[in-house]
Amino acid sequence: MTSTKDQVKQRSAVLQGTLDMLILRTLLYGPAHGHQIGKHIQRTTNDFLQMQHGSLYPALHRLEKRGWVTSKWETAPDRNREFKYYRLTEKGRKQLLVEESQWKQMMEAVARVMWPTGEES
């Protein structure tokens, strides 16, 4: 039996490799601020991936440092106040493609080990 703590650990381990990709993918819909990004990932995965702010912000700043996203303080359309919006750059778009294909390769490789074709038939 795995404890809840271990489950959380496992999830964040999954996240660590893919967090950058998930953030970049989320930003493909348009600019968003940190809170929105976190909520979006959480909602889309049906709360499977609990967004830890402890890793979200460092990741955002890391992506910004690498030039894959840019940030700007802008007024939110539905509210009368400013948020820091992150926006995907051209470089980020390319990076997303790279990470996506890598992830696919990885999944296919893992799938071949886990469910060999002979077994299926």
Added chain:
Amino acid sequence: MRWWQIRKRNDDLERELLCDLELEEEEQRERGVPPEEAARAARRALGNVALIRERTHEAWGLAPIERFWQDLLYALRSVLRAPLLFSVAVLALGLGIGLNAGVFTLLNSIFLQPPTFKDPRSFVQIYPRYTGWSTREDQYSSFTTEDYDAIRSRSRVFEDVAAWQASSVVLEEANKPNAAQTVTCNYFRIFGVDRPLIGRFFVSEDCSRGFAAQVAVLTEATWATDFGSDPHIIGKTMHLNGSAFQVIGVVSSDAANFLPGGIFVPYTMEPLLDRGRDLFNSADVPWLGVAGRLRPGFSRADARAELSTIMSQQDRAYVKRHNSTFNRKTNLALTNGSFIENPAVRDRVVAMMALILGPLTLILLLACCNVTMLFLSRTVTRRGEIATRLALGASRGQLARMLLAESLLTAIIGGALSILLVYRVPLLVMNAIGARQSRFVLLIHPDWRVFGYLAVLVVAATIISSLMPIRAAWKLDLLTALKGRESAATVRSKTTSGLIVVQVAFGFVLVCVAVLFGRLPSLVTGTDAGFDTHHTMAVPLAVDTSAANHAGALTFYSTLESRIVAIPGVQSVAYASLGPFRPVPPQEIRLPGQTVGQGKPVSVDDISSNFFSTFGIPLLRGRSFNSADPTSPDSDSVAIVSQAFAKEFWPAGDPLGQSIVTPNNRRLIVVGIAADTKSESFGVTDGPRLYTLRDASALGGNLYVHFYGDPKPIENAIRDTVKALDRTQIIAPETIWESLEANAVQMTSLAGIILFMASVGLLMAVVGVYGVLSFAVNHRSREFGIKMVLGASRQTIFRSVTLQAIRNTIVGLLCGAAIAQPAMSTLARFLSGPFPLRGLITFALGVSAALLMAVSLVATWLPALRATRSDPMQALRAE
């Protein structure tokens, strides 16, 4: 991102997080959480804000700098809280670092810097090693004339190649020897000196062979000391080794001090200065130092390749010329011209630098010990604070970094202070050695090596001085420290004992070296040599005694002798084959019946009959030589022996009338016993010495004059007499005492410097021992109090404290002796020659041990006294 934008970044992040928090709060409220709890829930959802902040900072990649900055700021605040302690630490480190860096600056400019300021990268000095030929077998030397000519004419890599020879000439206007350089005319340009201070430099005609331009350039130092900075010096005539030279220019101190010479003359003048030898026409004698400037675009490797080709051609020519008797092969070393790169002396220079910097390093280590002590005591008083930090989750690594930052701050400020010393110390040292040398300081410019060395010292000092405090903080027992009831267990005797041992040991080594050097000058002048050094004058003569000139030399000597004796004040004149205070090659003397190899080594002095009265050496028994004694080397004759000789050969019997055999099988009968002298080494009685009678018609030998009264007028009179007889004689007569004194003056100043440094070291050691003990006593006051309550008397406590200190001191002395003994032996080997340093080592060890023991007892006394004043009541209340 730049590090200075960090503040803006930080504000930005704060704002971002705040927004997030607000949104979260809103969401919580929408979800139906009561407003008063929403804020807390939002915080919970967000997680550890401090952690997010920290991780984000890591993502910026600036965390280490930031942390370092914070540590430094904190260190600054914390040292400002204890300003006195901080200033003491800074002063100690500043002094330790400054002395090191200052002396290093000096060593740097003497040994490490290339000898030119102007474009040192293109300057190349070349040393050949001629192997497989008749002379100078297998060691780096100078170039022969032919090889220099070959390099100069065939090299394409070098823009220009200069050559020179260092020598000593007698400047007769000043009546003393002066360093001189015979140089090629491009010498100054190669060494990067463009224009003279006044007058002009050599032009190429001055150096063309077969053209005798008797011109000279003075260095500013020689101009000032020997000519009183005469503004009309240009065009005046001076005399070098008996020849007239016209002064054409003065080269400024700034440039010339780099160059070892005091007077420069064209190298074509060499046969004139070095009479009787013509190095230009001695094809196989290496005599020229060679350096050149690379053409732009060429490297030292190009030069090496080209020169190797040229030299192998030269080698072939050499072998051809000598019918293959010698198979000459030349290897080359190309250097930047600095002393330490000179392949012939490199090892010695490195060893010398180690010997000089070694004691200085000890001073720095002592300073570090002191600072360690100060920081350690502070770490202990701050143990409550440190324990709190640890309890709140600071890692021990962070703690160590914090303490390291404090040391670093101290060391950096100490290092900055020491830059003052970097500029002052060389001047002080040079002034102490001699006013003439202090001009050298003008061109001491600390360069990257000096500041690199300084940085290394600062870092080393930081690490060394913070090791102990970090260890103490590391081993802090959290529980007891937090309760504030920590016993003395944390910083116990091991640390303090260790510190005392180290400080005593280092102090001991320093004092040993100082005692050794302090004794040197008095060794030179203070001992009774066993003969009259004050009224015996050596008259150096250079007379052609070859067979062709035999009659002339004979007349010269006999005339000179009679004229000198006629000088008022002169008492007698004598000859000897041995000069005082020079190493003597011994000869084997046998007893009759002994075969070759069974005899004993004896120094043999061939003297004229009035030698003993001239030198004032008493004859103890028997008679002196008389004119009837045979002097021919073929016939048997008589001899006079020294006391040591008599004791060595006939320990019990009577030496008078005994006979001995010389290496050339001459039989001598002992007719007299002379008192022992100390003429070979300073302060050491000579070994067996045999005096034989010199042939009255012999030529050469050392001429000595015994006189009454003041030496100066006699010196002048003798010089004038010699000059009147032979104008070409180059002569500067000096009493034996004067030549000793000249040696001693330099040594006295050197000893003074070393004594000063040792005093600094000793002071640091004493302060250190005192500090360590006070710390230990303060720390153990509760323990003492309890002991007293349990019935210990004040004497017992006093005794226990002092006994422990004495034990540590003794251990320290033993450790110190283990370092000092080999160090001094090395030193003694270095200064071997006339100085009997070996015999002094035991003396130095003994004196230093006594001194340190006394001094550390004094340093112990006060803390021990304080220990006895521990208040038992207070101790009990605290328990």
